[in-house]
Amino acid sequence: MPEARAAPPSDAGPSDTPPGVPGGLRWIALPASAAAILVTVVGVATNLPGQTTGVIVTAAVALGVGTAGSAWVTLVGSDALVLDLAALMAVGFAGVVLAGLLPETPGFVLVYLALAGIAMRAPPAPAIVLGLTVLAVLNLAYLLSGREVTTGANVAGLVSQDIGAAFVFAVGAFTRSARIARDEATAARARAEDLLGQLQASQAAQAEAVALTERARLAREIHDILAHALSGLVLSLDAMELLGRQAGAGPATMDRMMEQVSRAQRIARDGLADTRRAISALRGDELPGPALLDRLVRDAAAATGVAATLSVTGPQRPLPPEVGLALYRTAQEALTNTAKYAGQGAHAELRLGYADEAVELVIEDGRRDDPSPPVAGLTFGGYGLTGMRERAELLGGSLTAGPTEAGFCVRLWLPTRARPSVPAEASPDGPVPGGPGDRGPVTEGYAENGSPS
Numbered sequence: 001m002p003e004a005r006a007a008p009p010s011d012a013g014p015s016d017t018p019p020g021v022p023g024g025l026r027w028i029a030l031p032a033s034a035a036a037i038l039v040t041v042v043g044v045a046t047n048l049p050g051q052t053t054g055v056i057v058t059a060a061v062a063l064g065v066g067t068a069g070s071a072w073v074t075l076v077g078s079d080a081l082v083l084d085l086a087a088l089m090a091v092g093f094a095g096v097v098l099a100g101l102l103p104e105t106p107g108f109v110l111v112y113l114a115l116a117g118i119a120m121r122a123p124p125a126p127a128i129v130l131g132l133t134v135l136a137v138l139n140l141a142y143l144l145s146g147r148e149v150t151t152g153a154n155v156a157g158l159v160s161q162d163i164g165a166a167f168v169f170a171v172g173a174f175t176r177s178a179r180i181a182r183d184e185a186t187a188a189r190a191r192a193e194d195l196l197g198q199l200q201a202s203q204a205a206q207a208e209a210v211a212l213t214e215r216a217r218l219a220r221e222i223h224d225i226l227a228h229a230l231s232g233l234v235l236s237l238d239a240m241e242l243l244g245r246q247a248g249a250g251p252a253t254m255d256r257m258m259e260q261v262s263r264a265q266r267i268a269r270d271g272l273a274d275t276r277r278a279i280s281a282l283r284g285d286e287l288p289g290p291a292l293l294d295r296l297v298r299d300a301a302a303a304t305g306v307a308a309t310l311s312v313t314g315p316q317r318p319l320p321p322e323v324g325l326a327l328y329r330t331a332q333e334a335l336t337n338t339a340k341y342a343g344q345g346a347h348a349e350l351r352l353g354y355a356d357e358a359v360e361l362v363i364e365d366g367r368r369d370d371p372s373p374p375v376a377g378l379t380f381g382g383y384g385l386t387g388m389r390e391r392a393e394l395l396g397g398s399l400t401a402g403p404t405e406a407g408f409c410v411r412l413w414l415p416t417r418a419r420p421s422v423p424a425e426a427s428p429d430g431p432v433p434g435g436p437g438d439r440g441p442v443t444e445g446y447a448e449n450g451s452p453s
Helices: 023-045 053-076 081-101 108-121 124-144 152-245 251-282 290-304 321-341 384-394
Strands: 307-313 347-354 358-366 398-403 407-415
Touching: 023 053, 023 081, 023 108, 053 081, 053 108, 081 108, 081 124, 108 124, 108 152, 124 152, 152 251, 152 290, 152 321, 251 290, 290 307, 290 321, 290 347, 321 347, 321 358, 321 384, 321 407, 384 398, 384 407
Parallel strands: 307 347
Antiparallel strands: 347 358, 358 407, 398 407
16 A cells, blocks of 8 residues: 655644654555555466567566556655656556456556555545546546456446445545544644643743732832831931930920830831731732821821821822822832931922822922931931832832922822733833823932932
């Protein structure tokens, strides 16, 4: 049986040529072809004695062509479909010649061999055309052989020969279809395994990204809470130290020191409460938002001595929890920075504006007319502005901050329909367009003293 050669399967769909076959099938096709050639040679050779020289030479040439064509397909073959089909047609016509010259010999076996090979090698439409051509020529040769086909036996023999040819052709076509289906299934399985590997890698990367995002969120929460509370405590403790170092401290000084102690206690309690709220927020409970800004301003004024005011414009409405938390933390961090860098007696103005699909918070502070150097205990830096900017960008908004003529200004813009966004440092196009965030980079701390926030 001729070997079916083919191009590798394509992802686009079935190929016009059958996929390649395992090496074991070659060794099945080779003995089958050799057996068919041997049967034909023996059958023809036993009928050659007594024949004319022309018949003998023609029969020998036909046997040679059939043997060579079969050997080409089974042993050598070609990636070009045309060459293999030409060889198979040569085998079929060689069988037709033998069937016409020596009707009593098994020359038709070469025709069957060719039909099986054509059905296995060619796509259905060309295979049917070529097969019918070979079969028609075989019947014509049978009719021209000089036999009488009017008798029932001869008609039955012709019909049986055609039925046998059709059966062999059908077996070859079925073999080709089965081989294509098997190789397509193998290719589909390979693609599925590749997609599964990609999915597993994607899931691992997603899990890592979720872990990194959660770590960044924890870092922001810890900074926002601890920096606010500890900064207030440091201010109170530094004030107590300055009062204690004054010469001739009297009852008034002691009262002021006790006032600072009470303030430090209040700051510590508020910090503990904020920590509990943050833990609740991380667990998915209610988050602090704009409703707590009034209290935040009052507490900041009482704890740090910063004169802070809050004004709200636009129709107030409920905000997504993460948007409200970002507003609250940004205000908290800005007020902490005001206390750290502008000192007691500074003033801060908070303006919260509601728009149709966005909300904006602006915090502007000013220094005292006679500014003094920052308190020595507040020399540490942090990640406040970086964390605030990350919060804004993760919600699709932006944050800008920088010095002004009077002090420092922080401007937060957030869409009220919060949407995840790629941080500016990870985006090839920079900050998220469409909001006030395209105003320039965030400036860390005050330009005058270079202290980061």
